[in-house]
Amino acid sequence: MNSSNICIIGAGSFGTALANSMALNRQNEILLYSIEPDVVSDINKNHENSKYLLHTRLCERISATAEIEDAMRCDMLMLAIPSRHVIDFVLKNKPVFEKAKLVINLAKGFGRDGKNIAEDLEENLTVAVGSLKGPSFASELINHTPTAFTFSSRDTLFFGEMMQVLKGTGLHLDFTTDIRGVEILSIAKNVYAIVLGIIDATFNSANSRFLVFTRAVNEIRSILKRFGADPETIFNYCGIGDLGLTALNDLSRNRTMGLFIGKGFFTGDLSESIVLEGKQALMTLASSVAPKGFNPEFPILCNLRRLLEGNISPGEFVSEIVSN
Known part of the structure; x- marks a missing residue:
């Protein structure tokens, strides 16, 4: 070439x-x-x-x-x-x-x-x-x-x-x-950036942030497996690197949206308020890994869908995410 x-x-x-x-x-x-x-x-x-x-x-x-x-x-x-x-x-x-x-x-x-x-x-x-x-x-x-x-x-x-x-x-x-893994990771990171934004708005704590970040990494590995991709691809730049950039940096629109949700700026129907790519990615991923509504293998993903569909509050979402 x-x-x-x-x-x-x-x-x-x-x-x-x-x-x-x-x-x-x-x-x-x-x-x-x-x-x-x-x-x-x-x-x-x-x-x-x-x-x-x-x-x-x-x-x-x-x-x-x-x-x-x-x-x-x-x-x-x-x-x-x-x-x-x-x-x-x-x-x-x-x-x-x-x-x-x-x-x-x-x-x-x-x-x-x-x-x-x-x-x-x-x-x-x-x-x-x-x-x-x-x-x-x-x-x-x-x-x-x-x-x-x-x-x-x-x-x-x-x-x-x-x-x-x-x-x-x-x-x-x-x-x-692993082209499929690279593509899925570039989609999933927007979803979990919303989650980390909500967690940081709630606690502003490094301890809590990395508790949830680590759980997010493990959940994304399970998503990769479910889609038939290699879970080890998360250790490439496109995986933890892009997730860290998007979920932990305030230049990220999806993280910023999570911060707004966590601080209570959206008091109405979240499903009508949020149109970012993170929400769109969430709905597509969730319909694939949890078509019946809730899959305990993917608690972060499923609870975020419940939140954005207006079925639980931000406080209830956080409680579900940090619980054992």
Whole structure:
């Protein structure tokens, strides 16, 4: 693979930040695709993306386009668009993706019909598919802060090629062939970030925080088993690393929502108030592991569903979570 031909599809904050880091490797020529003409113009003319990342100068080797056909000259296509749009976008532009050697999913969330995105892509494309996930805030990535990701593909040869692409960029990789596990972990961490937010709002205690964090890790391992993934994948960057970042850092929207719930800011029907990806992920995961309502193997997940459906109060939720 020619590592200089890379297209990141989606020029929001994360796609742009990743492009700026990857451009530190002078062998990489990075193309950003956006449906927003003002973003494309800003990147090409001013070397900025002021709509999503203020006061940040981008590498001049990054170019942008609003024509998806321009991606056909790239060997590696990386999907950084919202998870709910990924599969429809790929199918609409399937000839573009079939020209690539490797398509990598960056989106964190379920795709169509509760499927994980990478495996849905594998079902619909004949080219190789990978997943890249890890503890990464765009606001730090854009400043070239050392950042870690897990790369996953069925073919181990692509790991070596990814290492070459990211050489000298400050981006660090580990690897697994467990694509399903990587995808599920990127979804589950949003759910447990809400939980840790509620716990921290209630106790503001390191002891309580890590009591629940440890239980969350074990419960996520059980989720991985239930989905037929490798529970050991949680020890990759995409596992404990991304869970820790999302659940313990106040830049996380899902953790912040948990803090608001724990402090009593939502006094009405929580099921109507909360629309974050963490809630959406919760409902899909819970319907898979606890279709009959409550499964004692997954007490955190099931009790959070009860809370967000309005069946228990935040105080009752906390009591259930910290009890033996």
